[in-house]
Amino acid sequence: MYTVPEQYSVRLHHCRPRFKNDREDVLLYMASEICLIGKKTKKEFASELLIAIKNFRGNGTKAVKTLNNWRTEITTLLGLVEFTNDGYCKPSRMAELLSEKQDLIEFFRFFCFKFQYPGGHLKPDRTLYLIAKGVKFKPVKYILKLLLEGNKITKKNFGLSKAEATHCIFNDLRVVRDQQAPTKTLDLIMKNRAQGVEYDCNGDVIRYAGDILDYMELANLVSYKLNGRYYIKTNEVEVINSFIDSNEYFPLYEPLYNLDTVSLEDIKHTQNEWFTYVNENLNETLFKSDIMQVLQEANDSVDQADSEFIESLLISIRKKQEIKGKVKTKEIGDVGESIAILHEQIRLTNLNREDLAKKVVKLPEMFSAGYDINSFEGISEIKRLIEVKTTISKNKININRFHMTPNEWGAAETFKDAYYIYRLMISSSGVNLFVIKNPVGQYKTDNLSMTPRNGVDITYSNDSGKLKELLI
DNA sequence: ATTACCCGTGCC
DNA sequence: GGCACGGGTAAT
Numbered sequence: 001m002y003t004v005p006e007q008y009s010v011r012l013h014h015c016r017p018r019f020k021n022d023r024e025d026v027l028l029y030m031a032s033e034i035c036l037i038g039k040k041t042k043k044e045f046a047s048e049l050l051i052a053i054k055n056f057r058g059n060g061t062k063a064v065k066t067l068n069n070w071r072t073e074i075t076t077l078l079g080l081v082e083f084t085n086d087g088y089c090k091p092s093r094m095a096e097l098l099s100e101k102q103d104l105i106e107f108f109r110f111f112c113f114k115f116q117y118p119g120g121h122l123k124p125d126r127t128l129y130l131i132a133k134g135v136k137f138k139p140v141k142y143i144l145k146l147l148l149e150g151n152k153i154t155k156k157n158f159g160l161s162k163a164e165a166t167h168c169i170f171n172d173l174r175v176v177r178d179q180q181a182p183t184k185t186l187d188l189i190m191k192n193r194a195q196g197v198e199y200d201c202n203g204d205v206i207r208y209a210g211d212i213l214d215y216m217e218l219a220n221l222v223s224y225k226l227n228g229r230y231y232i233k234t235n236e237v238e239v240i241n242s243f244i245d246s247n248e249y250f251p252l253y254e255p256l257y258n259l260d261t262v263s264l265e266d267i268k269h270t271q272n273e274w275f276t277y278v279n280e281n282l283n284e285t286l287f288k289s290d291i292m293q294v295l296q297e298a299n300d301s302v303d304q305a306d307s308e309f310i311e312s313l314l315i316s317i318r319k320k321q322e323i324k325g326k327v328k329t330k331e332i333g334d335v336g337e338s339i340a341i342l343h344e345q346i347r348l349t350n351l352n353r354e355d356l357a358k359k360v361v362k363l364p365e366m367f368s369a370g371y372d373i374n375s376f377e378g379i380s381e382i383k384r385l386i387e388v389k390t391t392i393s394k395n396k397i398n399i400n401r402f403h404m405t406p407n408e409w410g411a412a413e414t415f416k417d418a419y420y421i422y423r424l425m426i427s428s429s430g431v432n433l434f435v436i437k438n439p440v441g442q443y444k445t446d447n448l449s450m451t452p453r454n455g456v457d458i459t460y461s462n463d464s465g466k467l468k469e470l471l472i
Numbered sequence: 473a474t475t476a477c478c479c480g481t482g483c484c
Numbered sequence: 485g486g487c488a489c490g491g492g493t494a495a496t
Contacts, residue, residue, distance in 0.1 A: 021487075063490060066489055068475080069488095072477070077477095122477075123476075125494070126477085126478090203486055268496095
C-alpha cells in the first residue's frame with residue numbers, strides 16, 4: 001500500500017457536491033432561482049433561496065438543516081453568489097451565464113479554471129492552515145499538464161485514476177506546495193504501476209481528487225474510460241492550453257504567504273472578494289462549448305440506430321453551414337438554428353410543400369424580430385415563426401425552463417398561434433426536440449409558468465407542448 | 473445562540 | 485462502494 005512520506009503528507013478537501021447523481025439539473029435550477037431572486041440583503045436572499053431549494057423535486061421532505069447545507073455549499077463551492085461590502089447578495093456572473101445560455105460545459109470550464117487550494121470555498125481556518133503549510137495549487141491545470149506529459153512520455157494515451165490523483169498529486173506537498181514537475185510525478189505513478197503498488201481507495205479518501213476529475217469531465221477536458229482512468233481530450237487543444245498557460249492564483253492570498261504569521265482575520269477579509277474573483281474575466285469566447293464536437297462524441301457513444309441519426313445530423317449541419325459559406329461555428333444558437341431549419345425543411349417536404357421548404361430562412365440578428373426562423377405551417381401557407389432555445393451538456397438533462405428576452409416575449413404576444421418555441425436539448429446521448437406553440441397563450445391557460453426577469457423566465461411541463469421526433 | 477463548511481454514517 | 489442526509493463542530 002502506497003503512502004505519501006510523512007513529511008510531505010497533506011490532505012486537501014472541499015465541499016461535497018450533494019447532487020452528483022443529478023448534477024446538471026440541480027445546477028441549472030439553482031442558477032435560475034438565484035437569478036430570479038436578484039440582489040437582496042443577506043437575510044432576504046438566504047430565506048428566498050431556501051424556499052426555492054425546498055421546491056426542487058424531492059426536497060419537500062428533507063430537513064431544514066439539509067436544505068441550508070445545499071444553499072450554502074453549492075453556492076460557495078461553485079461561486080453562484082457574490083457578496084457586496086454593504087451586506088447584499090447578488091447572482092454571480094457565472095449563475096447569470098448558466099441560466100441564460102444553459103451551457104454546462106462552459107460553466108464547468110469557468111469553475112475548473114479558477115478552482116484552487118486554498119480558496120474561498122473553504123472555511124477561513126482551513127485556508128489559514130493551508131497557507132501556513134505553503135499550499136498553493138490549481139488541480140485542473142496540474143492534471144492537464146501531467147496528462148499531456150504522460151501522452152508524450154508513454155507515446156500513447158495516458159490515463160490517471162482517482163486513487164493516483166489522490167495519493168501522488170493532491171495529498172503530496174511536493175506537488176501542491178513545491179510545484180513538483182509533472183514528469184517527476186509521472187515517474188512515481190509509473191513506478192508504482194510497474195511494482196503493482198496499491199492505494200487506499202476508500203471512498204472518503206479518493207473522493208476529493210475524484211470530484212475534480214469529474215468536474216473536468218463535465219468541462220469536456222478529460223474523458224472517463226471504463227478502466228477507471230481519465231484521459232485528456234486532445235481535440236480541445238486551445239482550451240487546454242489556456243488552462244496550462246495561466247499562472248494566476250487568487251491575488252489576495254499572495255501577500256499572506258510571505259508573512260511570518262497569518263491571522264484568521266487576514267483570511268476572513270478576503271472571503272467576499274473570492275467570489276468576485278472567480279466570477280471576473282470569464283473567457284466566454286474560448287470556453288463556450290463546441291456543439292459539433294459534443295454531437296460527434298454522442299455519435300461515438302450511442303447505439304447503432306442513434307449513431308446513424310447523429311451521423312446524418314452532423315453531415316446535414318455541415319452541409320448547411322457550407323452552403324451559408326460559414327466556417328465551423330461554436331455558437332450554440334447557430335447550431336440549434338441550423339438543426340431547427342433542417343427539421344422545418346424536411347417537415348414541409350414531407351407535406352409535399354418543397355416550395356415552402358425552400359423559403360425557410362433564419363432572420364438576421366439585426367432585425368431583432370423576437371424569433372429566429374421564418375417557416376410555414378405547411379398545409380396552408382400560414383407563417384410559423386420559430387424561436388429556438390438550445391441547451392447543451394455532457395449528460396442528458398431534465399430541466400424544464402428557459403429565458404426569453406422582452407423582444408421575444410413581445411413577439412410571442414403579438415403573433416400568438418404563429419409563434420413557436422423549439423426547445424432543443426443536445427447532449428452526448430443525442431438530441432431532443434420539444435415544441436411549444438403560442439407560449440403566451442399557454443401561459444394564459446396555465447400550461448406554463450412565467451416570471452419576469454430581464455424579459456421572462458419560462459418553466460414548462462409536458463402539458464405545455466409536444467415532444468417531436470427530430471427530422472433530419 | 474446561530475451559522476456554515478466539515479464529515480460520520482447509513483442507505484441503496 | 486458511491487453517495488448524500490443531517491448531525492458535528494468551530495467560527496461568528
